[in-house]
Amino acid sequence: MGPGSEVSAEDFSELARFWSKEGDAVSIYFQAPAPSEMAHRDEPILAKEKIQQQLSKLQGVGSADRADLQRVVETIAQMKGNHRRTKVIFACAGKKFWRAYDVAGDFGVRMEVGHGFALAPLLAQQQTRRRYSIALVDRHQARLFLLEAKQIVEQVPVLEAEEGEEKLRTTGARKSVHIERKKEERARQHFAYLGDALLHFREHGDFDRLLVGCRDELWPEIEAALHSELKRILVARFAIDPGLATQEEVAAKAQEFIDERERKEEQDLVEKVAGAAASDGLGALGLRAVIDSLEKHEVRALLFPDSHDSRNRTVSLCSNCEHLREGEVRNCDLCGHLMHLFPCAEEALLRHALGRSIDVRMLRSAKLPPDQPIAAWLRFRADRNTAEALAS
Numbered sequence: 001m002g003p004g005s006e007v008s009a010e011d012f013s014e015l016a017r018f019w020s021k022e023g024d025a026v027s028i029y030f031q032a033p034a035p036s037e038m039a040h041r042d043e044p045i046l047a048k049e050k051i052q053q054q055l056s057k058l059q060g061v062g063s064a065d066r067a068d069l070q071r072v073v074e075t076i077a078q079m080k081g082n083h084r085r086t087k088v089i090f091a092c093a094g095k096k097f098w099r100a101y102d103v104a105g106d107f108g109v110r111m112e113v114g115h116g117f118a119l120a121p122l123l124a125q126q127q128t129r130r131r132y133s134i135a136l137v138d139r140h141q142a143r144l145f146l147l148e149a150k151q152i153v154e155q156v157p158v159l160e161a162e163e164g165e166e167k168l169r170t171t172g173a174r175k176s177v178h179i180e181r182k183k184e185e186r187a188r189q190h191f192a193y194l195g196d197a198l199l200h201f202r203e204h205g206d207f208d209r210l211l212v213g214c215r216d217e218l219w220p221e222i223e224a225a226l227h228s229e230l231k232r233i234l235v236a237r238f239a240i241d242p243g244l245a246t247q248e249e250v251a252a253k254a255q256e257f258i259d260e261r262e263r264k265e266e267q268d269l270v271e272k273v274a275g276a277a278a279s280d281g282l283g284a285l286g287l288r289a290v291i292d293s294l295e296k297h298e299v300r301a302l303l304f305p306d307s308h309d310s311r312n313r314t315v316s317l318c319s320n321c322e323h324l325r326e327g328e329v330r331n332c333d334l335c336g337h338l339m340h341l342f343p344c345a346e347e348a349l350l351r352h353a354l355g356r357s358i359d360v361r362m363l364r365s366a367k368l369p370p371d372q373p374i375a376a377w378l379r380f381r382a383d384r385n386t387a388e389a390l391a392s
């Protein structure tokens with residue numbers, strides 16, 4: 001599977017519905033260790049150690065089947081680095097259920113045992129993943145890379161300056177003004193062609209964001225050739241030698257800017273939502289307010305922390321109508337069916353959100369108030385008209 005491989009919507013919906021009465025549903029995220037961590041160590045042994053560390057942190061693990069855990073360790077042992085991808089496993093021996101995925105992205109090592117599977121990290125990562133096109137440009141050629149979930153691929157050699165280059169070069173010291181002008185004109189055409197090609201790829205949905213690497217003195221000319229849509233999605237322009245840079249250097253350089261931008265966007269979103277919640281605008285803060293907004297179909301995006309801070313905030317979800325209630329409720333007060341209790345609030349909320357065009361965002365750096373670790377960005381307020389809410 002390539003970096004673009006995803007867990008399908010059908011799989012998510014099946015995983016979300018899964019429920020083990022016995023509480024022996026095992027969820028594992030195992031990101032292959034970085035090579036530096038691997039020095040002189042055997043990956044299977046490291047895998048076993050990390051899983052045992054996680055196990056010792058868990059309560060009620062007795063219910064997880066030993067055979068399941070053995071199979072997990074064996075599966076991870078076969079990863080052999082896995083290009084730093086994460087092996088994600090959802091298993092339940094009691095119900096003979098087993099799903100394993102190779103997923104790109106940052107997950108670290110997590111393990112949970114419970115009645116349902118831990119889907120929040122996977123769903124959030126998949127929804128917020130973006131494809132970045134990186135164009136390394138000089139006067140005569142361009143190299144294009146696609147970076148997604150920290151996996152970089154150099155795309156087919158493209159956009160070489162065509163014929164005539166040799167002829168120009170052989171004129172040596174006696175370059176005339178005429179030839180200089182011709183070279184400039186050719187570079188300009190090359191930048192224009194590049195700008196058109198990038199716009200074309202963008203319009204076909206080949207990437208979401210753009211980064212450009214070039215020598216400083218070329219940037220004004222390249223920038224001038226970029227369509228406004230490309231400028232809109234431009235994350236950064238950085239200095240690099242397009243001919244010499246290795247793929248690893250390009251990835252590292254681009255990732256710095258991407259991380260910075262994502263941190264900033266996340267911070268802005270959290271501030272916007274918290275501000276809106278305080279002023280009765282398009283934000284909801286705290287579990288009770290978020291559940292209320294979800295049930296009124298107001299929610300555009302769910303926000304929760306990348307930790308288990310919300311673990312003690314249990315939420316019950318109706319197994320039939322997806323009605324949500326704070327805390328433990330046995331039967332749904334709307335339809336009477338059994339409710340499923342989730343120890344981690346976001347797991348219940350995201351199950352309610354699935355299939356309803358609601359984004360699920362796991363916050364990596366920005367912080368919600370510790371006493372209200374869950375928030376929602378709203379499309380509208382059901383109790384008011386939208387214009388009024390937008391104006392607030």
Ligand SMILES: [Zn+2]
Nearest residue numbers: 318321332335
């Ligand atoms: Zn119900």
